[in-house]
Amino acid sequence: MPNDCISYQKSGYFSPLMNDYLDQNPKLKSLYNQFPIIENFEAQITEKQANFNHIHRANLVSVLQKQYSGIEISHLTEQNIESLKVDNTFTITTGHQLNLFSGPLYFLYKIISTINLSTELKAKYPAYNFVPVYWMATEDHDFEEINYFNFKGKKFRWNAESSGPVGRLSTEGLDDFFEIFAQELGSSTHAETLKKLFQEAYLNHDNLADATRYLANALFSAHGLVIIDADDADLKQNFAPYIKEELLHQTAYKKVLETIEKLNEYTIQVNPREINLFYIEDQLRERIVFENGKFKVNNTKMEFSESEILALLENHPEKFSPNVIMRPLYQEVILPNLCYIGGGGEIAYWLELKSFFDAVKVSFPILLVRNSVLLATEKQVKKADKLDLNWNDLFSKQTNLINSKAKVLSEIDIDLSMLKNQLHSQFSILHEITTKTDPSFAGAVKAQEMKQLKGLENLEKRLLKAQKIKLKDTLTRITDLQNELFPNQGLQERQANFSEFYIETGNNLITKLIECLEPLEQRFDVITL
Structure with a gap:
């Protein structure tokens, strides 16, 4: 199985609203401005350039320079911050909570989507500059949502108390947490890199906002990412x-x-x-x-x-x-932003906001569903090949997967659809006879038809159950593989932390994701590491 993909709509993990948005269903057209295709950014640039208060640029740059003081940044990030002073520079923005050690994998996919789209837009519209921005959700106060991450099936939780904005939360006490996590990482070269990254981010910074900025900068500064903390009086x-x-x-x-x-x-x-x-x-x-x-x-x-x-x-x-309703407006007022990149849930609430933006005369950004990814090892791909599984199989619900594979692998035909169709044909003749004789027989005929159909369905279920027992070894290997790729029968990107893959591949993880992901393509990528 080579690197592959499956459309968002066919993945089974997107809501009806997102599927309709991605399909550009006309009934949603009034809820967004431009659909995210490369050609539509020209009109978005023109609109934002006309409507944005460019006086805000100097203040924005001043705040960013203040927030980056004392942090070693790449020349490209420094250049991107400086470029925000000029009227032909625009941002591509994603936002994310301050999850401990980045939280689930899709933290990476959001940011890489902004980086890659900025690069793609520069190639298409070279007269303009495009800056990838990560908006840290420093003002959120739901600490329980962010105080943990998963590593190889284990949950690592930071036991602390917080009632205010999480960005201001002290990192005191994370040294004990680090000792436990460090033992789990081991002593490989990549493990030592992860330990140093955690130490520098969380043990050498006083609050969660500064720690997260350090972490994101360490991972993505080479690609020009600009990180903003909007919990700021000047902004x-x-x-x-x-x-x-x-x-x-x-x-x-x-x-x-x-x-x-x-x-x-x-x-x-x-x-x-x-x-x-x-x-x-x-x-x-x-x-x-x-x-x-x-x-x-x-x-x-x-x-x-x-x-x-x-x-x-x-x-x-x-x-x-x-709050969640006003935050998008705040973003679009202080940033010269063209596009917001988020998960399906985020784009869903943005679709509620366009009429509000229109009423207060602020340009509504293009809304782009972030890249989604399933990471697989070569060993897992070989297992799938050996079990004759494709990615559509593996994305299906486990019950459906096992039932369909049991039918395929069975030496006997346990699908009784042909017999059901024959039964329907026979009873259609009986129904016709009743209309020509005594219509009062119709109920009895219908009842008999339903009884016999039910009997066939019960036989089909018993045959399937028997074959699943007979094929238990093969079906167990199938479910084991799916459980590896879809932990807790959910999306890997919502469960696993990046460290689980970084410990095996190092920075090649980010390099490969940047090489492979195309943000304007509506697909769930499968990438082999």
Whole structure:
């Protein structure tokens, strides 16, 4: 089995909404701006260049330079940051939580998608510069979502307490965690590299934001990645007019609810609040609500009049934190961004937002589903060949896979479809006879047909069960292989940490992914390491 792929739509792991988006179903057209094909970026560039407040560029560069102080960066990353000052530079952005040691594998795929798309756009539109950006979700406060990662089937969890924005969380105590993880890694050359990377990132930096920036920079700086922490007073000063609008007029709530009405046949990803902002401090991130003529911070005694909260905004914009509805707007206000790259769930909630963007007159970016990948070893590929399995087989649900392979491998025909069809034909004659004689017989004939069909189905199930017992050894090898590639019968990219593969391949892992992945192709890549 050579390197292969399967379409997102046929992988079985994408929602109906994402499948319809990828198929460019006309009923979704009003929910996005340009579909992600290379030719559509020309119009996106023109629109963003006209609508973006280029005065923000100098502040953006100043903040980035401040955040990168003390970090060794590549010439390409330094060049990319500097280029953001000029009007012909645009960003391609992905965002991700501050998962411990990057969390699941798709952290890599998101960032590589931004890097590769930036390269592809530069080749197509050489008059412009394109900068890959990783937006760190430093203001999130759900620590339980990010305080662990999986390595070879074992969960490594950081037992700490956090109630505020995770980016500000102290890394104190991770030295004990590191000792446990280091023992699991062993002493190979690549293991020592991983240990050093973890130590430098988490034991030599004071908070989770700085640690994650170091880690992402170490992995991707050579490819020009720019990392931004938007939990910053200067950046929020640029966003302050939109925070004020949200406090006073709640446009997001009204517009997103209107869009949700159009999505009533799908599962809704997020629902808007009346005010989509949090109040934020080092140990606090709580919703702002409006009750009895006052702006209140939920679960606290803090409350503000309209004039007081607007004064707070003017003097301390860093006290306001956008939620999942407002964060995309914040991104598009402070970055000269053309495209947001995310997973299916992220793109689903972005599709709720276009009418809100239109109402506040901010350009809506192109939405691109990130690359998805299944990594396989040569040994696993050889096993699949020996078992006569293709990638479509391995992506199917395990019950379906085992049933279909049992039928293929069986020495006898256990598919009774032919007999069922014959039965249908025979009873169609009986149904016709009843219409010409006594129609009251119709019910009895129908009941007899259903009884005999049920009998054949039961026989088919018993035959299948018997053959599965007979073929147990081969079917066990099939399920073992699928379980290796799809841990817990789910996607590898959502389960395993990059270290599991880096320990075998070193930096060749990232090099190969960058070589193989094409972000504008709608496919689930299978890559052999």
